[in-house]
Amino acid sequence: MTKSIFYHAGCPVCISAEHDIINLIGADNVELVHIGEDRKRIAEAELAGVKSVPALLTPNKNVLHLNFGASIADVKG
Amino acid sequence: MTKSIFYHAGCPVCISAEHDIINLIGADNVELVHIGEDRKRIAEAELAGVKSVPALLTPNKNVLHLNFGASIADVKG
Numbered sequence: 503m504t505k506s507i508f509y510h511a512g513c514p515v516c517i518s519a520e521h522d523i524i525n526l527i528g529a530d531n532v533e534l535v536h537i538g539e540d541r542k543r544i545a546e547a548e549l550a551g552v553k554s555v556p557a558l559l560t561p562n563k564n565v566l567h568l569n570f571g572a573s574i575a576d577v578k579g
Numbered sequence: 580m581t582k583s584i585f586y587h588a589g590c591p592v593c594i595s596a597e598h599d600i601i602n603l604i605g606a607d608n609v610e611l612v613h614i615g616e617d618r619k620r621i622a623e624a625e626l627a628g629v630k631s632v633p634a635l636l637t638p639n640k641n642v643l644h645l646n647f648g649a650s651i652a653d654v655k656g
Contacts, residue, residue: 506603522637526583527603560599567646 505531507559509547511538515571519556523568532558537577548574582608584636586624588615592648596633600645609635614654625651 508523510516523532537544537555547557551565554573558566585600587593600609614621614632624634628642631650635643 518641519643522639522641522643525639526608526635526637531603558603560603562599562602564595564599565646566596566599569642569644 504561505533506561507533507535507550508556509535509537509543509552509559510556511572511577512536513555513571515569516556519568519571523558537574544574544578581638582610583638584610584612584627585633586612586614586620586629586636587633588649588654589613590632590648592646593633596645596648600635614651621651621655 506527508520510520520534535543535547537547550559550563552559552567552574553565554567555571555577556568558568560566583604585597587597597611612620612624614624627636627640629636629644629651631644632648632654633645635645637643
């Protein structure tokens with residue numbers, strides 16, 4: 503894995519953070535995953551340690567939780 | 580301002596996030612400010628919107644609060 507993965511749920515906080523992350527590290531270096539729409543990836547995000555979105559999974563598999571938007575529990579509904 | 584500023588307080592969560600940010604955006608693109616030691620910069624951080632550390636102030640002046648480490652109130656003591 504060389505790209506980071508940005509997990510989000512389409513909330514305003516998520517979109518704002520997404521723009522910041524793309525500006526900082528470049529669109530080519532990050533995969534954007536909307537777990538509200540692409541629900542089969544929720545389990546993957548949880549397994550990676552994502553507790554809330556937006557969150558950035560770095561290439562070395564650390565999770566950076568950004569400005570709290572929504573908990574995974576809330577996204578699962 | 581072209582660099583981001585990473586505000587932290589030396590806590591383990593801060594140091595871990597610092598390594599991640601440096602890996603992601605490069606050491607040349609971020610100024611590291613330890614507001615626990617460089618206390619005169621606490622006011623600057625607060626004014627920029629930093630509520631907790633570690634936090635990254637982006638070049639366009641958005642604040643990304645990362646994995647919660649310590650509130651500014653706690654750093655001020």
